[in-house]
Amino acid sequence: MTTNQLILKTEHLQKVFGGLMAIASLSFEVREGQIKSIIGPNGAGKTTLFNLITGVHPTTAGKIFFQGKVINGLKPYVIARLGISMTFQTVELFPQMTVLENVMVGCHPRSRAGLFSSGFRLPHMKKEEKWIRDESFEKLGMVGLQEKASLPAGSLPLGEQKILEILRALSTGPKLVLLDEPAAGLNKVETQKMADLIYSIRDRGITILLIEHDMSLVMKVSDEIIVINYGEMIAEGPPALIQNDQRVIEAYLGGETDYA
Amino acid sequence: MGKNNYLKLLGILIVVAVAPLIIKGDYYLSILVFMGINSMVVIGLSLLMGYAGQISLGHAAFFGIGAYSTGVLTTQFGFSIYSAFLSGLLLSAGVAIIIGIPALRLKGHYLAIATLGIGEIVFIIFNEMIGLTGGPSGLSNIPPFHVGNYQFTLSIQYYYLVWVTLFVLIWFSLNVIHSRVGRALKAMHGSELAASAMGVNLSAHKIQVFVLSACYASIAGSIYAHFVSFIAPNNFALMTSIMFLVMGVVGGLYNIWGALMGASLITFLPECLRVFKDFDILIYGAILLMILLFMPEGFLVGIPALFRKYFK
Numbered sequence: 001m002t003t004n005q006l007i008l009k010t011e012h013l014q015k016v017f018g019g020l021m022a023i024a025s026l027s028f029e030v031r032e033g034q035i036k037s038i039i040g041p042n043g044a045g046k047t048t049l050f051n052l053i054t055g056v057h058p059t060t061a062g063k064i065f066f067q068g069k070v071i072n073g074l075k076p077y078v079i080a081r082l083g084i085s086m087t088f089q090t091v092e093l094f095p096q097m098t099v100l101e102n103v104m105v106g107c108h109p110r111s112r113a114g115l116f117s118s119g120f121r122l123p124h125m126k127k128e129e130k131w132i133r134d135e136s137f138e139k140l141g142m143v144g145l146q147e148k149a150s151l152p153a154g155s156l157p158l159g160e161q162k163i164l165e166i167l168r169a170l171s172t173g174p175k176l177v178l179l180d181e182p183a184a185g186l187n188k189v190e191t192q193k194m195a196d197l198i199y200s201i202r203d204r205g206i207t208i209l210l211i212e213h214d215m216s217l218v219m220k221v222s223d224e225i226i227v228i229n230y231g232e233m234i235a236e237g238p239p240a241l242i243q244n245d246q247r248v249i250e251a252y253l254g255g256e257t258d259y260a
Numbered sequence: 261m262g263k264n265n266y267l268k269l270l271g272i273l274i275v276v277a278v279a280p281l282i283i284k285g286d287y288y289l290s291i292l293v294f295m296g297i298n299s300m301v302v303i304g305l306s307l308l309m310g311y312a313g314q315i316s317l318g319h320a321a322f323f324g325i326g327a328y329s330t331g332v333l334t335t336q337f338g339f340s341i342y343s344a345f346l347s348g349l350l351l352s353a354g355v356a357i358i359i360g361i362p363a364l365r366l367k368g369h370y371l372a373i374a375t376l377g378i379g380e381i382v383f384i385i386f387n388e389m390i391g392l393t394g395g396p397s398g399l400s401n402i403p404p405f406h407v408g409n410y411q412f413t414l415s416i417q418y419y420y421l422v423w424v425t426l427f428v429l430i431w432f433s434l435n436v437i438h439s440r441v442g443r444a445l446k447a448m449h450g451s452e453l454a455a456s457a458m459g460v461n462l463s464a465h466k467i468q469v470f471v472l473s474a475c476y477a478s479i480a481g482s483i484y485a486h487f488v489s490f491i492a493p494n495n496f497a498l499m500t501s502i503m504f505l506v507m508g509v510v511g512g513l514y515n516i517w518g519a520l521m522g523a524s525l526i527t528f529l530p531e532c533l534r535v536f537k538d539f540d541i542l543i544y545g546a547i548l549l550m551i552l553l554f555m556p557e558g559f560l561v562g563i564p565a566l567f568r569k570y571f572k
Contacts, residue, residue, distance in 0.1 A: 054457060080459040092457075094450030096514075097443070105447045109459035111440050115468055118439030119432040129439065172459055 004031040006068075007176055007207050008053070013062035015048055015231075022048045024231040025062070030176070030209060035202055037210040037222040039242075041251060045231040046211045047089055050178050053209075054086050055079045066176070081109040085174035087165045089181045089211075095154030099145055102153045102164055103136040106171025139167050143197070159190040166197060176207045183214045195221055219243065227251065265434050268517060269427070276423045280416055289415035291531055293487055296422035297480045299523040302507045303426075303433055303516055304476030310513030311437060312469045313449030314364060315372045318379030319504050322352045322474040324386060324496030326481025331399045331491050332392050341405060345482045352478035355382075356471040364466040379501050386493035398492030405486040418487045425483065429476060433516050436472075445469055510551050512558020521560050 008030040015023040023045045030036050038046050051057045053064055055076040064072045071079055085106075094102055111132060113125040140146045143163050148156065153164060162182055169177055179198070183191045191214060198221050202208055212218045218225065219239040227235040227242060229251040235242055242248055283289065301323055308314050329348025333339035339347065363374040386393050393399055405412040405421060412418055436442050444465050447455040456462055485491050503526065511522020529547065533540035555562020 056453065075461075076456040077459050077461045080457050086457055088454065088457075092451045092454035094447045094454065096450055097446055101443055101446070105443045105455070105458050105460075108440060108444060113440045115436065115441050115472065118441045119436045121435050125439065132440070168458065 004033050006030070007032045007066070008209070009065040010053075011063045011065070013049070013052060013064065014060045015045070015052055015057065016060045022231050023052065026228070026231070026233055027062075028226055028233065028236065030207060032175075032207055033202065033205060034223045035198065035208045035210060035221050037212060037218045037225045038228060039212070039215075039218055039225060040228040040234075044228045046228065047180055048231075049228075050086060050180055050209075050211065053079075053178065054084060080172060083173070083175035084178065085169040085172045085176070086178035087162070087169050087180060087182060089184065091158070091161045091165055093153040093161055093165055093168070095152060097153055098150050099153050099156065099164060100133075100136055100140065100149040102168050103139055103171050104132050106168040107132045107136065108172070110171075110173050136171065139171065142200075143167065159186050159193075162186065162194070163197060166201070170201065170206070174206060176209065177201060178209045178211075180211045181213060182210070183212055183217050191217060265438075269431060269434075272430070272520075273427065276427070280419060286415045289419050290487075291528060293415060293418045293422050295524045295527045296419070296426045297484050297487070298504070298507060298527050299520050300422075300426055300429055300480035300483075301477045301504050302511070302519040302523040303429060304473030305504055305508045306513050306516055306519035307433055307436070307445070307476075308469050308473040309508065310515065310519070311442065311449065312445040312466065314466055314470065315368070316375040316470070316473070317372050317498075317501050317505065318375035318377070318382070319473070319477050320496045320498070320500035321379045321382035322356065322477035323481040323484070323500065323504075324382055324493075325352045325355060326478030327485040327491050327496065328386060328393055328399070328481075329478075330482040330485040331402045334403050335399065335401055336392065341403065341486070345479075348482050349475055349478050352474045353471050356474035357467060360467040360470040361463075364463065364470060376498070376501070379498055383493055383497050386496060393493070396493060398490055400490040402485050402489045402491065404489065405483070412486065418483070422483055422487075425479065429479070430516060430520070437516065441465070441468075506548065508558075510548065510558060512560045512562070514557065515560060518558045518560035522558060525559070 006029055009028075011027050013023055013026040026049065038049065040046055048057065052059050052072070055071070055074055055078070059072045063070055066079075066082060066084060071082065094105065097105070111128050113128050117125040137146065137149060140149055145160065145164065148160070153161065156164060166177075166179065166182065182198070183194050186194060195217055198208060198210070210218070210222065222239050224237065225239055225242045226233055227245070227248045234247045234251055235245045237245075279292065280289065283292065301319060305316065305319055308316055326348040329351055330341065330344045333344035333347055334341055359378050363371060363378070366374055387396055389395070405418070412421060444455065444460045447458060447460060448462055448465060452462055507522040507526040508519050509522070510526055511520065512518025529544060530540065533543055536543055551559055551562070554566065
């Protein structure tokens with residue numbers, strides 16, 4: 001796995017909100033085809049990190065490289081088109097649109113049709129529309145959502161909304177997917193489905209960066225884990241190593257030495 | 261676009277073709293012409309507000325730019341009606357781009373106030389550029405529309421002109437809605453954060469739909485100028501912008517058909533209420549209030565919903 005090429009790299013990444021240091025100085029690497037997880041207590045800066053990578057928040061200092069190119073400072077939609085897609089901690093589907101349409105929106109970066117060719121239904125637009133529809137419908141079939149294709153996305157139960165959100169992210173044709181707590185609020189069966197989905201994404205050669213609080217899921221699926229606390233990395237390594245790391249245990253449970 | 265919409269389009273085509281056989285008289289036909297003109301503007305607003313989630317309280321400005329371009333250029337500069345029409349369209353699009361770039365960075369109430377201000381500025385320009393526009397006393401003798409030597413002088417001719425144009429605009433709008441662009445607009449309305457994560461260029465799409473809706477208003481304005489042959493700034497004041505908005509809201513903005521129904525109803529309603537003499541404005545207000553209270557999504561969605569609620 002380590003022989004694979006670098007896909008994402010951060011160098012001394014920093015983010016300050018007002019006077020609050022959300023990310024202190026974070027440097028890490030993600031290799032192609034990996035499932036890498038980011039864990040840490042609430043408020044550690046995990047979601048902030050995702051927002052920096054996707055360009056939602058500007059960085060205060062440091063650099064982010066995606067496939068060797070600096071991407072910080074680019075607009076979110078440009079970063080999305082480069083091949084980084086994400087799902088959100090609080091589900092951000094388009095609730096009024098149908099389940100199928102949600103997936104179809106995901107095809108946006110891979111399609112061209114503009115206002116005029118759409119308005120006049122020019123031949124190339126019709127052709128494009130057809131593959132978008134067919135492919136999206138097929139995608140729904142992979143997770144058994146085809147019967148619900150024409151329902152409003154907002155009417156699905158949470159578990160299916162989360163899966164739909166991942167499908168939508170995959171439709172953009174990403175090379176790297178950022179999943180922000182995909183298993184939060186899911187029951188055991190749904191979490192198992194989510195794990196299978198994560199594996200199937202990786203099997204397609206898509207790299208995954210995962211934020212998750214469900215430790216059994218994290219330890220099961222991750223190739224490598226980064227632990228952050230107060231915006232700093234306190235450990236990095238494969239799951240077996242992280243589980244027994246003294247600093248990690250302290251960060252989660254509070255260190256005994258603090259009270260001595 | 262879906263079979264359903266094609267059927268509706270066909271239905272409209274039939275109604276439009278048959279209506280003049282039943283509805284006779286210049287007065288009623290002219291109401292139908294105004295219905296069509298207003299519908300063009302409101303359908304543009306529906307794309308902008310209902311689908312893309314951006315508000316405009318200044319659409320009378322684009323309606324006015326279309327009308328005044330046609331009026332001024334044909335009466336004072338000897339432009340042909342087509343080049344005047346195209347100039348109006350380009351001017352509206354240009355103004356929409358220049359205004360849209362800064363204004364569409366704003367959201368919600370702020371965008372509403374900004375567009376309201378734009379409407380006022382354009383209104384003042386119509387009033388003050390007396391040399392060109394004739395100022396508050398208006399601009400008259402705008403030539404009728406013509407195709408070659410065929411002159412449009414009767415209401416029935418304008419009726420067909422307006423409704424055929426409207427038909428094309430509806431078709432274009434429905435195509436846009438059921439396309440990559442339309443999905444991007446709806447996505448933007450649902451969640452800007454998620455839409456940009458899907459690679460949707462928010463500001464480009466906002467400006468695009470703003471320009472498109474400005475063009476619809478401009479087309480309506482040009483036809484309006486030809487039809488009434490006399491225009492004055494008061495036709496394009498804030499109240500006109502509000503009227504367009506009310507038409508949309510009453511019919512339901514999240515739906516092209518709702519926009520069409522709303523524009524038709526609100527254009528026709530004052531004529532129906534004439535029998536109430538001095539009380540007409542009171543009853544008009546009451547009807548609007550009832551629709552907004554009981555059918556906040558517009559009566560096209562609201563009436564079937566009320567039926568389901570009370571008769572099932």
